[in-house]
Structure formats: C-alpha cells, structure tokens
Amino acid sequence: MDRTTCLIAGGGPAGIMLGLLLARGGIAVTVLEKHADFLRDFRGDTVHAATVQLLDELGLGNAFRTLPQTRLQNFQLPQPDGQILLLGDFSRLKPPYDYVAMIPQWDFLDFLVGAAKLEPSFSIRMNTQVTGLSFDGERVSGVQWRDRSGAEGEIVADLVVACDGRHSIVRDAAGFVPRDFKVPLDTWWFRLPRYPDEMGDVATLTPQFGDRELMLTFTRESFYQVAYFAEKGADSRLRAEGIERFRQRITTMRPDFADRLDTLQSMDDLHMLDVRLNRLNTWHRPGLLCIGDAAHAMSPAGGVGINLAIQDAVATATRLAEPLRKGNVTEADLAAVQELRWMPTVLIQQMQRILHRLIFVPAFEGKRVGPPKLAVTLLRAIPAISGLTARFAAFGPRPEHAPDFARRPQTVAAPETKTGAEAPV
Structure with missing residues (x-):
C-alpha cells in the first residue's frame, strides 16, 4: 500500500495544474491518469488570457509562448447584409493578455507535466485508473487503482481530489449526484x-x-x-x-x-x-473534493471549460496548501474552496444557458439565424460593449492568481510576437 499527501484522480488541465502548484509548495502529490498519453482529439484547445497570466505568474509564460499555437484577437460575426458584427474586441485589453491562445491540449498538458516533474514531490502514474474509494468510517482515506497490465492496489492519502471529468468515477463512488440542466x-x-x-x-x-x-x-x-x-x-x-x-x-x-x-x-x-451542463450542490465530503468537470460539466458555448477548471485548481492549491502541510484538512477548508468557485461557476453556466436559449434553440427551431436583433443593435451603437465581452471571455468572473509559494521567475526570455489580425467567430 502506497501513501501520498494529495491524490489527484485525472490528468486533465485541472489535475495537472493542481499537482504542479501543490508540488511547488513542497506537498507530496500523486496524479493518476488512465491513459498512456494525452493524445486525444477534440478536447478543449483554448487557453484564455487568465490562464496565460497565471503561467506568467508561475514563470512559465514565456516558455508557453514558444509552443506552436495560434492567437484569436477579435471575435466577429458576419451578418446577412454583408456587414461584420464585432462581438469581442480584444484590442481593448491591455497587452500581453489581449488574445486567446489556441493550442492542442496534449501539447499544453505535456508542457505542464514537464514543469511539474521538476518538483521532487510530484509524481504521475500513466495507464493507471482510479476504480474506487477507500474509507475510514465516513472519511475518504484514499483510492483503489488498476493499471493497464491488470495490477491493482491502493493509495492512502490525506486528501483525494476528483479531476476525472464529467463521467467521474470518484464522484460516483462518493455517492454524489449532479444537478442536470436541460441542454438543447x-x-x-x-x-x-x-x-x-x-x-x-x-x-x-x-x-x-x-x-x-x-x-x-x-x-x-x-x-x-x-x-x-x-x-439534442x-x-x-x-x-x-x-x-x-x-x-x-x-x-x-x-x-x-x-x-x-x-x-x-x-x-x-x-x-x-454528448453535451452536458450540470453541477454538484456540494463538492466535498471529509477527505474528498471535486473540481473541474467532476464538480460542474460545462457546455462548449464560449469554450471556457478548461479555464474554469484551471481556476478551480488555483483556488484549491491556494486554500488547501497550508492545511495539507499540517496534515489537517477539514471540511471547512474544503467548503471554502467551493465557496470561492461557486459564483464564477453559477454565473458562467447561467450565461451558457442564456446563449442556448437565444442562439441555439431558435436556430434549431428555424425561427432565427444569429443573435437577437436587440443585441446586434446595441453592439453596433455602443462599440465599447465589445471590449466588455472580450474581457469577460478572456478572464471570466473573479480570476484566480498564483499563490506566492508557487511563483517563479520567467524560465526563458520573452519571444518575439506578431501583431494579430481580426478573427471572425
């Protein structure tokens, strides 16, 4: 039987970012990822400005910018009359956070894992899936796992964090049932x-x-x-x-x-x-915390899922690092993480539900093509609105920042950048 301080189920953006941050705080962390690598198509590939800013705070921003990627700097919508509607004008934001980076998720995850492996307290096991939870009374005390060879085992942990996505095995094993919202x-x-x-x-x-x-x-x-x-x-x-x-x-x-x-x-x-939109009313129980899609599955509308999950990871590391060092993570500590991330989650999901009603439902019913006329009129009459929408898309509500213990100087010099062009959306 193995032991770690924090066991993270799932090597997606939330799990790897959380592992990196906690390891920089000197906390023993083990990530279990069921796949052999991260090479899977059609996962979220957008890295928004809030995440790029976080990478800068971690000293990884310049290295990230050297990875092959493309940049979106304006969101535009062609109109039936031939005009262009500017939905989000990132040029109104302060550089260098005036774009959305598009990069294959496997490259992004490999990049984060490379940084995390520099920390002696970080460990990741590929080809290893969490199959269930261990309990000490009512408290989650660890996980059971099985690897691709068929070997099985148990890892005891002070805290288990479920980052294993919208079909979370850990969440189900804990008896959590998310509240689903109708998706069209x-x-x-x-x-x-x-x-x-x-x-x-x-x-x-x-x-x-x-x-x-x-x-x-x-x-x-x-x-x-x-x-x-x-x-649907x-x-x-x-x-x-x-x-x-x-x-x-x-x-x-x-x-x-x-x-x-x-x-x-x-x-x-x-x-x-299979698009889902849901969230848990309670993200935790003694010894266990759910974040990312395990706590709140997001619609693809707006492409914010990765960034919301990463913000969850930052809040988790910031709030729980000290209790983990002391070996005394309480339910109050876990509840504090949910409290930090509840408002951004609810607000973004509500906005996605509005987009569903205003854009997708009328289109599927053959009633309207494109955004409502009032929205078009306002965007044309008040161009500054496009700056507000760009800021919301780039940073979201209440973005998180790297805790002091995880910050480092930039590892490489800033690369030369080209001025981006407008991109229709």
Whole structure:
C-alpha cells in the first residue's frame, strides 16, 4: 500500500495544474491518469488570457509562448447584409493578455507535466485508473487503482481530489449526484485539410447557420477543426442518414469545403460530444473534493471549460496548501474552496444557458439565424460593449492568481510576437 499527501484522480488541465502548484509548495502529490498519453482529439484547445497570466505568474509564460499555437484577437460575426458584427474586441485589453491562445491540449498538458516533474514531490502514474474509494468510517482515506497490465492496489492519502471529468468515477463512488440542466444541443467534431494556398498566421472562428443546424469552423495551423451542432439526441438520426447526407449538410453551409469532404469516409470519422451542463450542490465530503468537470460539466458555448477548471485548481492549491502541510484538512477548508468557485461557476453556466436559449434553440427551431436583433443593435451603437465581452471571455468572473509559494521567475526570455489580425467567430 502506497501513501501520498494529495491524490489527484485525472490528468486533465485541472489535475495537472493542481499537482504542479501543490508540488511547488513542497506537498507530496500523486496524479493518476488512465491513459498512456494525452493524445486525444477534440478536447478543449483554448487557453484564455487568465490562464496565460497565471503561467506568467508561475514563470512559465514565456516558455508557453514558444509552443506552436495560434492567437484569436477579435471575435466577429458576419451578418446577412454583408456587414461584420464585432462581438469581442480584444484590442481593448491591455497587452500581453489581449488574445486567446489556441493550442492542442496534449501539447499544453505535456508542457505542464514537464514543469511539474521538476518538483521532487510530484509524481504521475500513466495507464493507471482510479476504480474506487477507500474509507475510514465516513472519511475518504484514499483510492483503489488498476493499471493497464491488470495490477491493482491502493493509495492512502490525506486528501483525494476528483479531476476525472464529467463521467467521474470518484464522484460516483462518493455517492454524489449532479444537478442536470436541460441542454438543447450535441456536437459532432471532425477535421478537414487546409490547402497550401489557404495557409496563414491568423486563427479564425467562423460560424455558419443552416436549416435547423449550426457549424463552427476553427482555422488551425494546418487544418480546419469543425464543430457541427444539432438538436439534442440527433446522433442516431444523423448516423442512419449516413456520411453522404452529412457531407451534403456541410456543403450547404460551407460550399468551399465540398472539394475535401471525401476525407470523411464514414460517420465513424465524427467524434460526437454528448453535451452536458450540470453541477454538484456540494463538492466535498471529509477527505474528498471535486473540481473541474467532476464538480460542474460545462457546455462548449464560449469554450471556457478548461479555464474554469484551471481556476478551480488555483483556488484549491491556494486554500488547501497550508492545511495539507499540517496534515489537517477539514471540511471547512474544503467548503471554502467551493465557496470561492461557486459564483464564477453559477454565473458562467447561467450565461451558457442564456446563449442556448437565444442562439441555439431558435436556430434549431428555424425561427432565427444569429443573435437577437436587440443585441446586434446595441453592439453596433455602443462599440465599447465589445471590449466588455472580450474581457469577460478572456478572464471570466473573479480570476484566480498564483499563490506566492508557487511563483517563479520567467524560465526563458520573452519571444518575439506578431501583431494579430481580426478573427471572425
């Protein structure tokens, strides 16, 4: 039987960031990740300004900027009359936090793990899945695990933190049941090639509205990443229609993609995301804390899931580092973390629900294409609103900052940067 101070279930953005921060505080931390690596498509790839600022505080910002990535600096929406509606103007924000970085999540996680492994108290076990919880009376005292070889074991810990996502095994083992909110959409992700004459530096997000359907195209370094949105529960219908009918749907919204849709050989080339929006009323019990998607699954609307999870991790490390050092984490300590992160979570989820009602539901019902006329009028009449929306998207409500014990000088010099261009959304 092994022992650690903090056992983190799940090596996603919340789990790895929490492990890095606690290890910098000298706390023994073990992360268990069920996969052999982080190479999985269509996970969240947006790193917002609040996270970039956090990396600067940790002394990792300049090194992060050297990683291959593209930058979004303005969110725009083409209008039916040919005009461009500026939804978020990041140029109104103070540099260097005037953009959203788009980087494959596996590169981001590998980067964070590399930094964490410099700390002697950090340990990560790949190919190792948490299968259940251990208890000492009513208190969670550790986890059971199983690795890919079939070996099993137990790790005792002063605190277990569930960072194992929206289908959290740890949360279920603790008997927690999240409150679900009605969601009108599911998402199907796929990639399409970019041709050499389409290459460029600028990352763009371009929406298209079809007949009771929507599509969002992300222009990436060498390919297009596409999200197709349809009403909740449409997966069986779409698969029954087959890949040829799906190609026709995409061609209708993006005729310029017609010459490359043959790269979609079957419906198996689409990655379907069962969109959920939920949260736990209580994130903790003695010896256990849930954060990130394990505590609150987010809609893809706004692309804020990664950043909200990382903010949870920062608040957790800041509030619990000292109790963990003393070996005395109380329920009051765990409740304090939830209290810190409750307002941002509820506010963002409420805004996502509003976006569902104002954008997705009317589109799926064939009642309206694009945002409400009042919103369009206000954005055109008061350009400063685009700065407020950009700030909310970049930092969110009440962003967290690195605790003093985790801060370090920059590890590399600041790289040269290019001025970004406007990006439609």
